[in-house]
Amino acid sequence: MYLIIAVIILVFLIIFQIAKASEYVAVLKGEEQNRKQTNKVNGFLMFGFMIMGLIGVWYCNELYFKKTLLALPSASEQGEKIDSMLWVTLAITGVVFIITQIILFWFAFRYQESDKRKVYFFHESNKLELLWTVVPAIFLTVLVVIGLRNWNYITGGPPEGSNPLRVEVTGAQFKWIFRYPGKDDQFGKKYYKVIDNANNSLGLVWRDSAALNMKDDPATHDDIVMESTVYVVKDRPVKFIIGSRDVIHDVGLSQFRMKMDAVPGIPTTLWFTPKYTTTEMKKITGNPDFIYEISCDQMCGNSHYAMRGIVQVVTQEEFDVWMAKQKPAYYDAFPEKDPAKKDTAAVKGPLAVVPAKK
Amino acid sequence: MSNEAVLHAHSGVASSHDAGGHHEHHHHETFITKYVFSQDHKMIAKQFLITGMVWAVLGGLMSVLFRLQLGYPDSTFPWLEDILGKWAKGGRITPEAYYALVTTHGTVLVFFVLTAGLSGTFANFLIPLQVGARDMASPFLNMLSYWFFFSASVVMLSSLFVETGPFSGGWTAYPPLSALHDASPGSKTGMDLWIISMALFVVSSLLGGLNYIVTILNMRTKGMSMTRLPLTIWALFFTAVLGVLSFPVLLSGFILLIFDRNFGTSFYLSDIFVNGVGALPNEGGSAILFQHLFWFLGHPEVYIILLPAMGMVSEILSVNSRKPIFGYMAMVGSLFAIAILAFLVWAHHMFVTGLNPFLGSIFVLLTLLIAVPSAIKVFNWLTTLWRGNVRFTPGMMFAIGFVSLFISGGLTGIWLGNSALDVHLHDTMFVVAHFHIVMGVASMFGMFAGIYHWYPKMFGRYLNNTLAYIHFWITMAGAYLIFWPMHYEGLAGMPRRYYSYEQWESFKNFGDLNRFISTVAMIVFAAQILFLLNFFYSIWKGRKVTNQNPWGSNTLEWTAPIRPGHGNWPGEIPEVHRWAYDYGKDGKEFIPQTTPVGADESHH
Numbered sequence: 010m011y012l013i014i015a016v017i018i019l020v021f022l023i024i025f026q027i028a029k030a031s032e033y034v035a036v037l038k039g040e041e042q043n044r045k046q047t048n049k050v051n052g053f054l055m056f057g058f059m060i061m062g063l064i065g066v067w068y069c070n071e072l073y074f075k076k077t078l079l080a081l082p083s084a085s086e087q088g089e090k091i092d093s094m095l096w097v098t099l100a101i102t103g104v105v106f107i108i109t110q111i112i113l114f115w116f117a118f119r120y121q122e123s124d125k126r127k128v129y130f131f132h133e134s135n136k137l138e139l140l141w142t143v144v145p146a147i148f149l150t151v152l153v154v155i156g157l158r159n160w161n162y163i164t165g166g167p168p169e170g171s172n173p174l175r176v177e178v179t180g181a182q183f184k185w186i187f188r189y190p191g192k193d194d195q196f197g198k199k200y201y202k203v204i205d206n207a208n209n210s211l212g213l214v215w216r217d218s219a220a221l222n223m224k225d226d227p228a229t230h231d232d233i234v235m236e237s238t239v240y241v242v243k244d245r246p247v248k249f250i251i252g253s254r255d256v257i258h259d260v261g262l263s264q265f266r267m268k269m270d271a272v273p274g275i276p277t278t279l280w281f282t283p284k285y286t287t288t289e290m291k292k293i294t295g296n297p298d299f300i301y302e303i304s305c306d307q308m309c310g311n312s313h314y315a316m317r318g319i320v321q322v323v324t325q326e327e328f329d330v331w332m333a334k335q336k337p338a339y340y341d342a343f344p345e346k347d348p349a350k351k352d353t354a355a356v357k358g359p360l361a362v363v364p365a366k367k
Numbered sequence: 368m369s370n371e372a373v374l375h376a377h378s379g380v381a382s383s384h385d386a387g388g389h390h391e392h393h394h395h396e397t398f399i400t401k402y403v404f405s406q407d408h409k410m411i412a413k414q415f416l417i418t419g420m421v422w423a424v425l426g427g428l429m430s431v432l433f434r435l436q437l438g439y440p441d442s443t444f445p446w447l448e449d450i451l452g453k454w455a456k457g458g459r460i461t462p463e464a465y466y467a468l469v470t471t472h473g474t475v476l477v478f479f480v481l482t483a484g485l486s487g488t489f490a491n492f493l494i495p496l497q498v499g500a501r502d503m504a505s506p507f508l509n510m511l512s513y514w515f516f517f518s519a520s521v522v523m524l525s526s527l528f529v530e531t532g533p534f535s536g537g538w539t540a541y542p543p544l545s546a547l548h549d550a551s552p553g554s555k556t557g558m559d560l561w562i563i564s565m566a567l568f569v570v571s572s573l574l575g576g577l578n579y580i581v582t583i584l585n586m587r588t589k590g591m592s593m594t595r596l597p598l599t600i601w602a603l604f605f606t607a608v609l610g611v612l613s614f615p616v617l618l619s620g621f622i623l624l625i626f627d628r629n630f631g632t633s634f635y636l637s638d639i640f641v642n643g644v645g646a647l648p649n650e651g652g653s654a655i656l657f658q659h660l661f662w663f664l665g666h667p668e669v670y671i672i673l674l675p676a677m678g679m680v681s682e683i684l685s686v687n688s689r690k691p692i693f694g695y696m697a698m699v700g701s702l703f704a705i706a707i708l709a710f711l712v713w714a715h716h717m718f719v720t721g722l723n724p725f726l727g728s729i730f731v732l733l734t735l736l737i738a739v740p741s742a743i744k745v746f747n748w749l750t751t752l753w754r755g756n757v758r759f760t761p762g763m764m765f766a767i768g769f770v771s772l773f774i775s776g777g778l779t780g781i782w783l784g785n786s787a788l789d790v791h792l793h794d795t796m797f798v799v800a801h802f803h804i805v806m807g808v809a810s811m812f813g814m815f816a817g818i819y820h821w822y823p824k825m826f827g828r829y830l831n832n833t834l835a836y837i838h839f840w841i842t843m844a845g846a847y848l849i850f851w852p853m854h855y856e857g858l859a860g861m862p863r864r865y866y867s868y869e870q871w872e873s874f875k876n877f878g879d880l881n882r883f884i885s886t887v888a889m890i891v892f893a894a895q896i897l898f899l900l901n902f903f904y905s906i907w908k909g910r911k912v913t914n915q916n917p918w919g920s921n922t923l924e925w926t927a928p929i930r931p932g933h934g935n936w937p938g939e940i941p942e943v944h945r946w947a948y949d950y951g952k953d954g955k956e957f958i959p960q961t962t963p964v965g966a967d968e969s970h971h
């Protein structure tokens with residue numbers, strides 16, 4: 010450690026001494042001449058930087074492009090549109106980038122100081138300025154049109170008659186809680202003041218409470234609640250109804266190119282249509298460990314980086330099988346009402362109502 | 368009121384000397400009035416600069432520390448525990464410390480370094496000297512502005528030492544995280560200090576900004592019409608206007624936050640259940656309201672940071688191309704357009720908050736509209752170089768670097784401004800790359816350009832050129848090496864503000880890149896130390912300036928003595944006869960603004 014510090018200081022001192030010495034040399038050699046020489050060196054370096062920079066851009070792409078999501082097909086139909094828009098944007102801005110950077114460094118190099126050149130007193134040209142007002146404006150209009158079409162599509166919600174799967178997603182420090190509406194296809198009421206970490210993590214209203222002026226909502230009785238993993242169906246639109254229990258979180262679905270904040274008190278929504286099951290995606294990526302992850306994308310506290318959820322994309326048949334095995338959260342809170350346990354838990358008479366079928 | 372009278376009214380220092388025609392100050396100035404509670408705009412500028420530099424070092428050091436975690440997630444560094452104690456148990460930074468460092472780094476760099484350190488320094492230094500005034504309209508308020516900034520600094524610094532740590536919820540300080548003491552240790556005392564510090568900072572900016580505006584509008588010397596102002600002044604003017612109109616909104620947002628934190632109100636809070644505490648009584652507030660108030664400042668703030676850099680770069684590019692700035696009126700016009708639009712795009716930071724989609728569309732349109740004036744500026748800078756006679760002074764190098772970075776970062780703004788794409792890229796490393804290049808590094812380059820260019824005027828000595836060139840090339844290459852590849856991380860979906868990516872199947876395969884970035888970051892940081900050495904060494908030991916106008920520049924500051932006293936010009940304030948950009952006109956290399964228009968001079 011001390012050695013490293015010593016070495017660093019030494020290097021600094023050496024650079025510093027050289028720099029001072031070169032200043033004295035400059036004075037001896039004649040400052041003007043020295044300045045011109047340095048100017049040439051820097052002009053050349055400008056040109057070199059441009060060449061190295063362009064090579065670097067290419068090389069960086071070689072190294073990392075395959076690690077980006079662009080190297081893979083989008084996992085959602087909506088994401089395909091976003092990808093194609095991304096490519097158009099990349100093409101336009103990429104061309105502008107290359108042209109302007111080359112011009113910049115080329116001009117710096119080409120018009121470096123020379124005794125022979127007489128500068129061109131040129132400070133205005135309405136034609137030129139009009140040109141570079143109008144041309145960017147046209148390209149931007151194209152981008153805006155593409156962008157807004159996609160924006161309207163993705164914020165528009167699933168189309169009529171597409172029978173979307175609805176899942177409620179709730180962020181909490183530092184986990185994801187999911188709720189399916191159950192057989193009645195209705196999310197029962199919830200109220201945050203009855204949240205109980207032990208067996209009612211969402212605050213479902215399934216008890217009467219005079220103090221809170223609430224009545225048991227039977228629609229909660231078949232709601233299915235689970236943590237960390239959510240199941241969705243391939244080719245079937247899924248609509249997330251998103252909320253938060255405490256601070257702001259964000260449902261980040263990078264493979265699906267989707268993202269939406271989870272805000273306490275203000276529900277938000279997001280929808281997409283998964284294209285590949287998790288199993289299919291393992292093949293496409295060639296990664297046997299592949300998994301769709303939900304990353305929390307909004308700073309939410311010290312374990313923000315570990316707020317991980319999982320999306321399992323399955324076929325409808327697999328989904329039905331899986332769903333049939335799920336037990337409503339109600340029975341965790343009221344085990345005595347669980348029909349599965351009815352035979353063991355003695356007969357409780359009329360209390361053991363089976364949740365409304367509908 | 369004339370300059371003389373104004374200055375007389377406030378300080379009574381310079382004018383009495385002018386009357387006598389003395390060339391330096393004979394009256395008594397103590398150490399305290401000269402260096403500490405100075406009312407000389409030049410000294411205040413230096414105070415802003417040096418305080419800003421101290422923060423830049425601290426903020427930079429913080430980034431090195433947290434990059435250490437990102438780059439070497441499974442190594443331990445016992446010396447970290449030596450300096451950070453419980454924040455780096457076992458030689459590895461804890462998540463609490465990581466987030467505290469990230470947050471403080473962001474806050475300090477955005478506000479203390481690139482706002483106070485940049486516009487505080489150059490508005491103070493350049494406005495009176497370039498418009499031809501003896502000092503600011505109110506030297507006293509100007510002094511207060513610095514001391515409010517200083518107290519903000521002290522409070523922020525002290526927050527680093529509280530038991531529960533400094534605030535750690537990100538520089539944007541979104542509630543409820545920032546509002547709830549129990550949501551995060553950093554949201555306890557650390558957050559109180561953070562808000563107090565920021566409130567003091569807002570006061571400082573307002574005092575400074577009002578002063579800059581009044582000075583520019585009222586205290587221009589004879590002949591200095593608005594359209595003869597150097598572009599630096601125009602830029603600093605719009606910067607001050609942006610600040611004065613938007614900082615109060617931020618302050619109001621903070622005040623509501625203080626109420627929510629301490630007095631049980633529910634402006635931002637609703638339906639909250641905090642682990643370990645239970646359900647809170649607050650209902651009916653909106654967490655999103657804060658984001659609107661924050662970004663109503665936040666977006667103008669990014670231009671508050673950028674415009675002074677743009678102004679100085681315009682000036683420096685023109686001087687060192689020995690050629691007029693191309694399209695002066697278009698440059699002013701685009702600054703104006705940017706200043707207006709800056710107030711109309713804030714919600715582009717909020718596309719995924721559940722914002723009304725129609726409103727979102729409007730913000731897309733307005734956001735992409737900003738790209739037009741930005742494009743105009745870029746092409747005008749490029750044309751300024753064309754057929755010039757470019758001298759690569761260190762200031763010029765950084766100015767050219769600025770243009771390059773502004774292009775690179777501005778273009779990715781077009782990606783993010785398009786809401787549908789932003790849905791994919793928001794809060795990923797792509798955004799980190801975007802705003803560091805376009806705002807962070809580019810404005811730093813503007814600041815360096817300004818320092819190298821005006822150092823001879825500030826201290827009457829030169830910086831060492833060799834060190835300057837080393838500094839430039841390492842920083843230029845380093846900036847791209849650090850931030851360019853981050854775009855790829857963002858395109859892989861990697862979220863920002865993550866302490867570690869190791870448990871994520873989707874994001875964990877950038878380990879080698881992260882190590883590379885962290886290593887480059889340390890080298891670049893070392894290069895900045897080199898700059899600091901050069902800076903402080905040269906104040907006392909640098910080569911002396913002997914030429915009153917070393918760059919052959921047209922603007923007024925170079926007509927003042929090499930080491931101007933309080934009051935700037937010993938005799939009359941010079942009169943101005945032309946714009947600031949007559950370079951290469953009629954075969955003359957440059958024609959200072961003070962030169963009367965000749966009878967046979969060509970018209971332009």
Ligand code: HEM
Nearest residue numbers: 669715716734735738780781783784792793794802805806
């Ligand atoms: C010209 C100077 C610019 C500066 C100084 C600047 C600065 C910033 C900063 C600091 C952020 C990060 C905010 C955060 O998430 O914490 C940001 C994000 C953003 N910038 Fe820029 N920007 C500039 C140019 C542009 C341009 C030209 C556009 C659009 C054409 C743009 C569009 C955006 C958008 C939409 C975001 C939000 C991205 C997101 O959070 O997902 N920026 N910019």
Ligand SMILES: [Cu+2]
Nearest residue numbers: 305307309313
């Ligand atoms: Cu989070």
Ligand SMILES: [Cu+2]
Nearest residue numbers: 666669715716
């Ligand atoms: Cu913005």
